[in-house]
Amino acid sequence: MPAPEEASTSTAAPTTFKSLGLIDPLLEAISQLNYTVPTEIQTAALPHALEGRDIIGVASTGSGKTAAFALPILQKLWEDPKGLFACVLAPTRELAYQISQQFESLGSAMGVRCATIVGGMDMMSQSVALAKRPHIVVATPGRLQDHLENTKGFSLRSLQFLVLDEADRLLDMDFGPIIDKILKVIPQNRTTYLFSATMTTKVAKLQRASLSNPVRVEVSENQSARLGALGKFKSGGRRVLVATDVASRGLDIPHVDVVINYDIPTHSKDYIHRVGRTARAGRSGKSVTLVSQYDVELLQRIETVLGKKMEQWPTDAEEIALLRERVDEASRVAVHEMKDQARSGHGRKRAREEGGGKDDRDRDDDTVEAGMPKKKSKGRR
Structure with a gap:
């Protein structure tokens, strides 16, 4: 199979949604959502997607990748509306709901219908939603496979688009065998978009099999x-380093004393990778996880994988109150610094635009240096 063609991301690329070739109903929705200019991944992907090409998109969360695959799907749906049109596979329920909401927002002028099919929800109500012939199904792989096997009348035989979002996480969560089954029951004559933050060996293998x-x-x-x-x-x-799961692997920093899980990972393996950033090479270290009443089930899953109960961290109310004052003050300072940086960045951007240059974006959604935000109703373990 030939290597994927590399798309150009030069400054000659179009810089407005209209110049990218989107139709008026989508431009109207984009305007209502206050999207001003396309992100880099949208600028790079949309022209090729609108030509009908399969896309491999390497981009992190927060880069605008959902719109990068939703907009061309909705444009093709407008041109040829019929039945179940696209299926998006996502690794988590939360992401699946976010993707559905964005499809519905971008397709608001078109009356697009979405069904979100995820685990932990009632199968019967999902079967009813599928029977109403949605245009877009956004699903976690396991639950989608359950419906393919058990819901009478439901199939993906007329599917036009398949999207594999956050493919690296899909494969890390051992969805590979289920995805293989799904690929066998969908049309080969389809358009496929694969988006991933990293191109691992597993993702490359999936790319060769599906695109x-x-x-x-x-x-x-x-x-x-x-x-x-x-x-x-x-x-x-x-x-202090504040980061998403992008920092949970591949970093060998010897002197990490503490890892704090602000949000408990939804997958036990992610927890193991995160806490493995401390106590490297035989050194000592601590891992602290903030747990609310909504996180107990996830905590119990991690304990089952670890084969041990986590130790509850003792706290003192007076000590916490004193630390709270320091945290509040640090937060105020950080907010002022961020506002100053934003003003400075806006000024540089205007100067570049007036001079005809390209905006070098300073924003980083995955790794930032900052004070820890506050979180309500959390215990510590």
Whole structure:
């Protein structure tokens, strides 16, 4: 199979949604959502997607990738509306609901109908939703396979589009065998979009099995900022690193004393990877997880995998109150600094635009240096 064609992300690419070739109903929805200019991944992916090409998109959460695959699907649906049109596979329930909401928002002028099919919800009500012939199904792989096997009259035989979102996480969560089954019951003559934050060996194998002559679009927005933040933390220039799961693997920083899980991971393996950032090479270290009443089931799953009960961290109300004052003050300082940086960045952007240059974005959604935000109703373990 030939290597995927690399898409150009040069400054000559269109810079407005209209110039990218989107139709008026989508432009109207984009305007109502206050989207002003396309993100880098949208600018790179949309022209090829609107030509009908399969797409490999390498982009992180927060890059605008959902609209990058939703907009071309909705445009094709407007041109040829019929039955179940697209299926999006997502690794978690939360992401599936977010994707459905974005499809419905972007397709509001078109009357698009979505069904969200995820685990932990009533199968019968989902079967009723599928019987109403939605245009878009957004699903976690396991529950979608349950419906394919058990819901009478439901199939993906007329599917026009398949999207594999956050493919690296799908495969990390061992959905590979289920995805293989789903690929066998959908039309080969379809358009496929695969989006992933990283191109692992497993993702590359899935790409070869599911895409046909794809175009690869990759954005490394604020990668330099991410590497700069990591470099400062590793060298001791910064004492705190706040990051998403992008930092849970592949980092060997020897002097990490504490890992704090602000949000408990939904997958036990992610927890193991996160806490593995501390106590490297035989050193000591601690892992603290903030747990609310809504996280008990996830905590119990992790304990089952670990084969041990987590120790409850003792707390003192007076000590917490004193620390709260310091945290509040640090938060106020951080907010002022961020506002100053935003004003400075806006000024540089205006200067570049007036001078005809390209905006070098300073924003980094995955790794930032900042004070810890407050979280209500949390115990500590």
